[in-house]
Amino acid sequence: MSYVSDLSQSNEYLSFRSSIPLRKIVVDSDGSKAWRIFDSGPKSVRCPLICLPPVSGTADVFFMQVMGLASRGVRVIAAEPPPYWNMKEWIDGFKRLIDYLELDKVHIYGASLGGFMAQKFAELTRNCPRVASLVLCNTFTDTAVFEYNDSSALFWLLPSLVLKRMLMGNFTTDKVDKRIAESIDFMVERLESLNQSELASRLTLNCSPCYIQPQLLNDMPITIMDVWDESALSSRVREDLYKSYPQAKLAHLKSGGNFPYLSRSDEVNLHLLIHLRQFDGTELSSSYLSLVPQAKSGNNSEQASVSYFNQSDKFVKIS
Numbered sequence: 001m002s003y004v005s006d007l008s009q010s011n012e013y014l015s016f017r018s019s020i021p022l023r024k025i026v027v028d029s030d031g032s033k034a035w036r037i038f039d040s041g042p043k044s045v046r047c048p049l050i051c052l053p054p055v056s057g058t059a060d061v062f063f064m065q066v067m068g069l070a071s072r073g074v075r076v077i078a079a080e081p082p083p084y085w086n087m088k089e090w091i092d093g094f095k096r097l098i099d100y101l102e103l104d105k106v107h108i109y110g111a112s113l114g115g116f117m118a119q120k121f122a123e124l125t126r127n128c129p130r131v132a133s134l135v136l137c138n139t140f141t142d143t144a145v146f147e148y149n150d151s152s153a154l155f156w157l158l159p160s161l162v163l164k165r166m167l168m169g170n171f172t173t174d175k176v177d178k179r180i181a182e183s184i185d186f187m188v189e190r191l192e193s194l195n196q197s198e199l200a201s202r203l204t205l206n207c208s209p210c211y212i213q214p215q216l217l218n219d220m221p222i223t224i225m226d227v228w229d230e231s232a233l234s235s236r237v238r239e240d241l242y243k244s245y246p247q248a249k250l251a252h253l254k255s256g257g258n259f260p261y262l263s264r265s266d267e268v269n270l271h272l273l274i275h276l277r278q279f280d281g282t283e284l285s286s287s288y289l290s291l292v293p294q295a296k297s298g299n300n301s302e303q304a305s306v307s308y309f310n311q312s313d314k315f316v317k318i319s
Contacts, residue, residue, distance in 0.1 A: 003192050005185035007262065016063040027096035033082035035097050040066045041075030046104040047132055047284045048075035049276065051261075052114030054138075055202045056167050056191040064265035065109070069272060073289030077101070083201035087210060090117060091124055098130055105132040107279075107286055109272060111261060112233075113202060115139025119212045126216055132284045133221040135251075135275050137268075138258060140237050141244050142211040155203045160196040163203060167191060176257060183262035214244035222248040223275045225268065227256040249275070 007013060016038075024034040036059050041048065049069065051062040059080035066076045079097065084090040094117075098106060108131060110118035115136040122131040155163065168188070176184070191199075222245050226238055242250070251271040256264040277291040 003185075003189045005182065005189040007182045007186040008189055012067065013060075013063055016060070016067050020066060022059070025097060025100055027093060027100050028082075033084075033093070035082060035093070036080040037097075038063070038066050038078045039075075039101075040070040040077075042073065042288050043075070045075035045286060045288060046102070047106060047279075047286055048077050048103065049107045049109055049272065049286050051076065051078045052108060052110040052118055053078075053080060054112035054114055054258075055199075055206050056187055056194070057111065057114075057259075058190045058193060061111075061187065061190060061259070062109075062261055065261060065269060065272065068265065068269040072273065072291065073287040074273075074276065074291070075286060083197045085201050085204055086208070087120060087205065090205060091121055094121055095125065095130065105130055105284060107131075107133045107135070107276060107284075109135040109137065110139060111137040111259075112139055113206045116141070116143070116212070117205070119214075119217065120210070122220060123213055123216050131220065132279065133223075133275065134217075135223045135225055135272060136241065136248075137225045137261065138227065138231050138233055139241065140233060141214060141241055143207055143209060144211070145233070145237050146207045155200040155207070158196075158200065160194075160199060163196065163199040164191055166203070167199075177255070177263075179263040180255070180257040180259075183257060183259040186262055187259055212244070217245070218247060221275075221278060223251050223271065224248045225251040225253070225260070225271055227253045227260055227264075229255040229257060231258045251275075 020038050020040050023037050023039060025037060026034045038059055051059075051065055053059065053061050057080075059078040062076075062078040066078050069076045081090060081093060084093055108118040108121070110116070116139055118131070118134055119136070119139075119141065122134060125131065168191075224241055224245065242248075251274070253260050253264050253267050256267075261268045273291055276286045279285045280290050280292055
């Protein structure tokens with residue numbers, strides 16, 4: 001019997017699925033691999049925000065970003081790759097997807113493996129840049145942090161049940177609030193929907209020896225988004241990411257677990273808007289509207305309390 005989470009039965013998710021179609025786009029020459037995307041917002045925008053999921057996620061784990069940011073005029077594309085077994089295949093496939101969608105450049109919000117692949121894509125396309133900026137959520141710069149690094153070449157042999165159990169170990173539900181528990185249940189449901197080749201290929205990418213050369217991305221606008229409560233990645237991995245990008249802005253969430261885009265979607269969306277706001281009025285704008293809020297008398301909206309860190313300028317307040 002398939003697992004059903006509360007979040008997948010919520011009005012927000014049902015509204016998302018009824019209003020935004022799932023598109024399957026084949027970009028590879030053999031015609032067997034299809035990217036799955038949800039594309040919302042003005043199609044005239046040529047530099048949208050693309051969201052890339054973690055190993056256990058599907059494109060719809062970003063439904064709250066797709067719905068929330070599209071209401072602000074931002075074009076958001078949640079993209080889920082088909083099975084790719086090595087870095088070059090993935091990079092080439094993503095490049096062809098961008099070409100197919102006729103996009104000039106893209107802003108990328110990547111979670112965990114999605115964040116790692118976003119960095120690698122930006123690094124390997126720097127001579128002909130396709131990435132305008134990065135927002136990295138609970139991610140890493142070196143796959144050596146994972147315990148299965150030495151056995152990654154064997155994932156294609158393992159049955160789906162074994163692969164799912166490997167991932168389930170990171171889904172702890174001890175002492176978490178209701179929203180984090182709901183986000184975990186939703187991700188378990190998404191994990192159950194993935195087949196063996198999808199899981200094995202993602203774990204292969206996640207654990208095969210590979211690292212980012214961050215010095216090649218030092219000129220790119222980057223925001224690092226992470227949580228202060230427990231997540232699957234250790235504090236050492238988090239510190240390594242900070243050190244890799246000393247110019248990056250730090251968007252901290254007090255809590256949120258492994259999947260803050262589900263459990264703390266309002267805060268995540270505000271940080272994404274703050275990040276995208278710097279491109280207002282340029283050819284790299286992700287929206288046809290201005291993302292800078294207009295001052296209104298008596299306006300005490302939640303935007304007034306949002307802040308982030310700039311590692312060189314210490315603390316920066318957004319008002």
